[in-house]
Amino acid sequence: MACRVLGTCSIQLIDSRKEAVDLDEFESIRLWTDSRQSAERQREQGVIVGIGDDAAVVEAPQGEGGTLQWLMAVDTMVETVHFNAATMAEADVGWKSLAANVSDIAAMGGVPRHALVSVSVPRAWEPAGIRRLYDGLYACAEQYGVAIVGGDTTSSPLHLVVAVTVMGTIEAGKAIRRAGAQPGDVVFVTGPVGMAAAGLHWLLAAAASGQAAAAPAQPAGGGAAGSPPCVPLAAAEAAGVAALVQAHRRPAPSVRAARLLAARGTVTSLNDVSDGLASEAWEIAEASGISLSLRESRLPLSGSMAAYAHRVHTSPLEWMLYGGEDYVLLGTIAAGDAQAAKAELAAAGLPMYLIGEVSAGPAGVELIRDLTSADSYNQRHSAQYAAEAEAPREPIAKRGYNHFAQ
Amino acid sequence: MACRVLGTCSIQLIDSRKEAVDLDEFESIRLWTDSRQSAERQREQGVIVGIGDDAAVVEAPQGEGGTLQWLMAVDTMVETVHFNAATMAEADVGWKSLAANVSDIAAMGGVPRHALVSVSVPRAWEPAGIRRLYDGLYACAEQYGVAIVGGDTTSSPLHLVVAVTVMGTIEAGKAIRRAGAQPGDVVFVTGPVGMAAAGLHWLLAAAASGQAAAAPAQPAGGGAAGSPPCVPLAAAEAAGVAALVQAHRRPAPSVRAARLLAARGTVTSLNDVSDGLASEAWEIAEASGISLSLRESRLPLSGSMAAYAHRVHTSPLEWMLYGGEDYVLLGTIAAGDAQAAKAELAAAGLPMYLIGEVSAGPAGVELIRDLTSADSYNQRHSAQYAAEAEAPREPIAKRGYNHFAQ
Numbered sequence: 136m137a138c139r140v141l142g143t144c145s146i147q148l149i150d151s152r153k154e155a156v157d158l159d160e161f162e163s164i165r166l167w168t169d170s171r172q173s174a175e176r177q178r179e180q181g182v183i184v185g186i187g188d189d190a191a192v193v194e195a196p197q198g199e200g201g202t203l204q205w206l207m208a209v210d211t212m213v214e215t216v217h218f219n220a221a222t223m224a225e226a227d228v229g230w231k232s233l234a235a236n237v238s239d240i241a242a243m244g245g246v247p248r249h250a251l252v253s254v255s256v257p258r259a260w261e262p263a264g265i266r267r268l269y270d271g272l273y274a275c276a277e278q279y280g281v282a283i284v285g286g287d288t289t290s291s292p293l294h295l296v297v298a299v300t301v302m303g304t305i306e307a308g309k310a311i312r313r314a315g316a317q318p319g320d321v322v323f324v325t326g327p328v329g330m331a332a333a334g335l336h337w338l339l340a341a342a343a344s345g346q347a348a349a350a351p352a353q354p355a356g357g358g359a360a361g362s363p364p365c366v367p368l369a370a371a372e373a374a375g376v377a378a379l380v381q382a383h384r385r386p387a388p389s390v391r392a393a394r395l396l397a398a399r400g401t402v403t404s405l406n407d408v409s410d411g412l413a414s415e416a417w418e419i420a421e422a423s424g425i426s427l428s429l430r431e432s433r434l435p436l437s438g439s440m441a442a443y444a445h446r447v448h449t450s451p452l453e454w455m456l457y458g459g460e461d462y463v464l465l466g467t468i469a470a471g472d473a474q475a476a477k478a479e480l481a482a483a484g485l486p487m488y489l490i491g492e493v494s495a496g497p498a499g500v501e502l503i504r505d506l507t508s509a510d511s512y513n514q515r516h517s518a519q520y521a522a523e524a525e526a527p528r529e530p531i532a533k534r535g536y537n538h539f540a541q
Numbered sequence: 542m543a544c545r546v547l548g549t550c551s552i553q554l555i556d557s558r559k560e561a562v563d564l565d566e567f568e569s570i571r572l573w574t575d576s577r578q579s580a581e582r583q584r585e586q587g588v589i590v591g592i593g594d595d596a597a598v599v600e601a602p603q604g605e606g607g608t609l610q611w612l613m614a615v616d617t618m619v620e621t622v623h624f625n626a627a628t629m630a631e632a633d634v635g636w637k638s639l640a641a642n643v644s645d646i647a648a649m650g651g652v653p654r655h656a657l658v659s660v661s662v663p664r665a666w667e668p669a670g671i672r673r674l675y676d677g678l679y680a681c682a683e684q685y686g687v688a689i690v691g692g693d694t695t696s697s698p699l700h701l702v703v704a705v706t707v708m709g710t711i712e713a714g715k716a717i718r719r720a721g722a723q724p725g726d727v728v729f730v731t732g733p734v735g736m737a738a739a740g741l742h743w744l745l746a747a748a749a750s751g752q753a754a755a756a757p758a759q760p761a762g763g764g765a766a767g768s769p770p771c772v773p774l775a776a777a778e779a780a781g782v783a784a785l786v787q788a789h790r791r792p793a794p795s796v797r798a799a800r801l802l803a804a805r806g807t808v809t810s811l812n813d814v815s816d817g818l819a820s821e822a823w824e825i826a827e828a829s830g831i832s833l834s835l836r837e838s839r840l841p842l843s844g845s846m847a848a849y850a851h852r853v854h855t856s857p858l859e860w861m862l863y864g865g866e867d868y869v870l871l872g873t874i875a876a877g878d879a880q881a882a883k884a885e886l887a888a889a890g891l892p893m894y895l896i897g898e899v900s901a902g903p904a905g906v907e908l909i910r911d912l913t914s915a916d917s918y919n920q921r922h923s924a925q926y927a928a929e930a931e932a933p934r935e936p937i938a939k940r941g942y943n944h945f946a947q
Contacts, residue, residue, distance in 0.1 A: 183610060183716070184649075184716060184718060188649070188718055188719055189614060189644075189645040189646075189648035189649055189719075189811075189812060189813060190612040190613055190614035190645045190646055190648070190649045190651070190707075190709070191612065191613045191614070192610050192611070192612055192649065192711065192716045193610060193611045193613065194608075194610055194611075194713070195601050195608070195609065195610065195611060202600075202601070203601070204589060204598050204599060204600055204601065205598070205599045205600075205601060205611075205708075206596040206597065206598055207596055207597045207599065207655065207657055207690060207691060207706075207708065208595060208596035208597070208657070208691060209657040209658075209659045209691065209692060209693050209704070209706055210659075210693050211659045211661055211693050211695050211702075211704065212695075213661050213695050213696065213697055213698070213702075214698075215698045216661075216695055216696050216697065216698065217695070238595075239595040239596045240595075240596055242595035242596070243590075243594070243595055243596045243598065245596070249613065251613055251614070251615040251706055252615075253615045253616075253617045253704045255617055255619050255622075255702060284613060285613060285614060285615065286615060287615050287616050287617045287704070289617050289618075289619050289622055289623070290619065290622050291619055291622065291700070291702070292619070292620075292621045292622065292699070292700050293698070293699055293700070294697070294698050294699070294700075296617075296619075296661060296697070296702045296704075298615070298617065298659045298693070298702075298704035300613075300615055300657055300706040301596075302611075302613065302708070303596070305598065307600070310589070310590060310596075310598045312590060312594055313594055313595075405595075406595060407595060
């Protein structure tokens with residue numbers, strides 16, 4: 136917990152009365168983290184020493200059926216790159232910065248357990264704004280059973296930066312990598328794709344048209360004192376896009392699905408959809424040296440996303456393939472176990488969509504355009520699918536989504 | 542490894558010909574991390590999956606005498622807060638961002654093992670500058686036997702931010718906390734204090750007087766294309782302050798000392814001196830509910846620091862007590878074992894200075910001014926010490942150093 140060299144050791148912020156506040160690092164950490172998590176949660180995750188010493192101390196949990204291995208991942212959110220004051224409230228930033236890491240652990244088939252949180256805070260932020268960031272972070276931690284065990288707080292010259300590290304465990308030898316996909320396997324995803332990108336599309340448009348400022352009063356979003364509040368959820372509800380906005384702000388990683396799938400032993404590759412279905416499919420294809428064929432008719436489509444795409448004259452397919460930040464899982468599974476896995480997840484109330492097949496290399500990803508027209512997205516269930524033999528096949532580009540290029 | 546929302550997925554940088562370069566995240570990670578560490582190093586630390594999947598997978602190492610517990614710490618360095626283009630070259634930033642975390646593991650008595658590296662890179666940086674940052678990071682990793690197992694790379698609007706997480710291990714129940722100091726214990730440090738602060742003092746003065754720009758050509762410091770190079774070590778050598786500058790740029794955490802001390806079982810509290818001797822002593826005093834008395838005559842003094850302090854008419858004591866970033870260890874040990882511990886460390890070529898005593902609370906830190914005059918710092922070994930009974934005692938403030946207040 137070192138805090139400064141060129142600046143002072145304290146964190147300087149502006150309070151609600153627009154006055155400068157100097158918090159020393161320990162005061163600020165206490166203010167934001169004290170008594171936020173139950174002793175049970177910390178004990179359950181084997182925490183011996185939590186926040187407040189040089190390092191956290193945790194006991195290695197015992198695997199039921201044998202040894203466990205550790206999983207470790209870090210993910211960083213940077214103001215203006217991953218969010219701004221209009222697109223996300225502070226609590227959303229806290230939630231999502233942890234959720235993105237929990238998703239990385241799920242993408243290996245593991246159990247998330249411990250997190251460390253590094254927050255670099257600009258001077259213009261209110262202490263209460265950072266408190267709200269931690270509200271979201273702790274809410275996500277409770278949702279996924281993660282113990283927050285430590286962190287670092289520093290000043291930042293201009294932009295908020297949140298770097299979260301998550302440690303998890305997996306039964307020894309059972310981590311699911313990207314490289315195991317085999318010809319004949321079935322491709323699956325554990326939830327709809329493209330919703331987060333559509334939500335962001337709406338948020339940026341709403342912010343540009345001044346909806347954030349015009350919206351009815353709500354707890355001030357945007358941590359900086361005096362900055363415009365974030366676009367309120369009420370405005371998204373009124374526009375029929377609340378589910379899309381929440382998909383962007385509060386992603387829900389597929390941890391339960393990951394654990395059920397990992398236990399079957401038939402999943403041959405797994406990725407979380409952080410950078411878009413196309414990009415993640417390409418990673419599996421290249422790592423495994425195989426080709427993935429995705430069927431357009433099978434891609435899980437959100438009705439509200441399709442409706443919004445129609446309104447703004449955009450193809451939902453662009454968001455579905457290239458949108459990213461959905462934090463569902465994309466993977467491949469032995470063909471003989473695909474339906475049984477789907478049934479097991481359904482019994483647990485979890486979706487699993489079988490969206491394509493694996494064939495022998497060279498590495499590539501293609502889309503089988505087996506819908507008769509783009510319009511039929513809105514009448515999906517009654518759409519006529521093109522006969523298999525006739526359906527055209529198109530290569531899917533190895534790229535992510537560029538929000539500025541729209 | 543998610544990379545963007547509002548920006549693009551690629552990392553945009555400026556190359557040496559001042560042209561914009563777009564690197565996708567995987568290209569950039571490969572460019573900076575491929576083949577940088579031996580397979581032996583990774584195997585030795587039980588790495589099953591390293592950089593390149595959603596999360597790293599590592600085997601829990603086996604303790605020789607029983608179960609191990611895990612230690613986890615994160616530390617972040619922010620451009621303009623912890624360094625700038627004049628004070629540190631990119632490789633120094635890489636070294637120090639890992640060293641600060643290694644020091645946190647040492648401060649619990651543990652063995653550092655694995656690191657995750659999150660780098661947020663401003664557009665103005667050259668790819669070669671980030672490569673040099675990783676040079677320093679990997680050099681530090683080799684020095685301390687740490688396997689780099691993963692990370693995240695994002696864009697940053699203006700300032701470089703490096704957040705490093707280190708995982709280590711400690712024999713179960715043996716982690717040394719801050720709260721165990723007992724009346725009668727002896728206070729120790731494992732190296733000189735104040736050198737890093739003195740080095741930074743010189744660096745800021747040199748930068749202000751234009752020594753960075755006037756210095757002979759060297760590999761460009763400062764990652765931003767076109768930014769002034771960092772103050773060269775040759776200039777520090779010419780000024781007789783190279784050791785001070787290196788103490789600031791390349792701190793050497795006391796891992797070996799920590800392990801030898803932890804094995805004795807007589808160390809009752811331990812901290813690393815990241816925020817200054819005074820601040821760390823206060824942490825132990827408050828956590829343990831005791832009072833620490835430090836003897837001025839016993840504080841380990843660097844000759845080059847004392848000489849530089851004399852030249853700039855500063856009291857070396859200010860740097861020694863409040864300077865910070867020394868990354869030596871401050872702790873307390875049972876009085877009966879202090880000399881034997883010192884002898885064991887000496888036999889291993891490691892310093893240990895017995896600098897004071899613990900007495901019953903209330904929590905506090907005082908300095909016994911047992912040197913006859915401030916001048917005697919320069920004639921330390923021949924100085925006349927005030928007789929014990931006469932030596933005045935002064936409370937030591939609970940604060941860090943403010944470089945701007947000088």
